[in-house]
Amino acid sequence: DRYTPGTGTAAFIESNYDTVAVQNTGSYGQRTFVFSYALAGLVDGDSPSTRSDLLAAILDFFLEEPPPPPNNAPLALDDMETTREDSAVTILVLANDYDPDGDPLVLTGVTQGVHGTVEIDDSDTTVTYTPEADFFGPDSFTYEVSDGNSGSDIAQVYVTVKPVNDSPLALDDMETTREDSAVTILVLANDYDPDGDPLVLTGVTQGDSGKVEIDVNDTTVTYTPNPNFNGSDTFAYIVSDGNGGLDTGTVEIIVRPVNDAPG
Incomplete structure (x- = not known):
């Protein structure tokens, strides 16, 4: 990659020094800078080649840019949801989860409930819990969330299935x-x-x-x-x-x- 200096010029006078601004490309690693310069103010007895060699030695360096900060894993927080007997429910499990780096989060896995099935929806951001027929009471499952940069976390979802009245069956x-x-x-x-x-x-x-x-x-x-x-x-x-x-x-x-x- 070639770095271009920012606006302005630098004047090096005798043993003094100055700075030149360069653009940050957002990448990291070693980069080589190429400077164009002109010598001025030579006095009798000075050799241009000598002054050039000296200045070139001063300007011949490379810059080591620091690597980006390490990825911070997301934090998945437990959830609670309710539904009614024989009724499926869609749960926004990512609503209270967050990523310190601001990365978008997606679901990468779920476990099944003891008394119900769990499916990740097409959006990869919600799940659907379906209780077993006629089951009511507490159930739970876990889900895993990813930030897309190798960071992940696991949280628990607690589901309360409320009972509904089932009609009696009168036989002839x-x-x-x-x-x-x-x-x-x-x-x-x-x-x-x-x-x-x-x-x-x-x-x-x-x-x-x-x-x-x-x-x-x-x-x-x-x-x-x-x-x-x-x-x-x-x-x-x-x-x-x-x-x-x-x-x-x-x-x-x-x-x-x-x-x-x-x-």
Whole structure:
């Protein structure tokens, strides 16, 4: 590389000296400078070649520029995030991270959560956490950040998955009774709630050929067929988990005939 002097001239008089400014190119290492000069003020008896050799010896040097400062690694700070059960969340993990040198940061790796998957998004600056189906509670994972200059750091992300209510599942039932005989039906016996909430009956429809009532315990129903009816009848019931979750089941009743005495 060739360095060019800055503006101005330097005058060297007898044993005095002066300075010449040169431009800084931003690189480092040894550089050679070439100076142009003219001798003036020679007196009788001076030899131009002698003065030239002397001046050239003074100006023949090189400059050792200092290397750039070493790269400072980025600092990745831990993060906390929340999401809801069965809902993925995008996390801006780099939002609170920084690089002392001002280098742009990117994500270079993540670990997986115990109860969810973690993916680096296309931007290389955010991640998406997806909890396992029906999981709620705490989970965590780590990520690695790089400054592009061999500097990296690792931080932890703590995710809290908040529960959401899962509706109960009411499964259809079948029951039999005899003509003119009421029957109590445990309609909730085969129903369940994913969250383990206790279930209660909140409503029933009536059969075409019989009457349906919810018992006082709100967990069973009593079906009473119409007098002398026999055959098949149906009705529906609604079950609740007490947290806004509802489902509807259907009950089929077979009413068996009995022999009626002659009247």
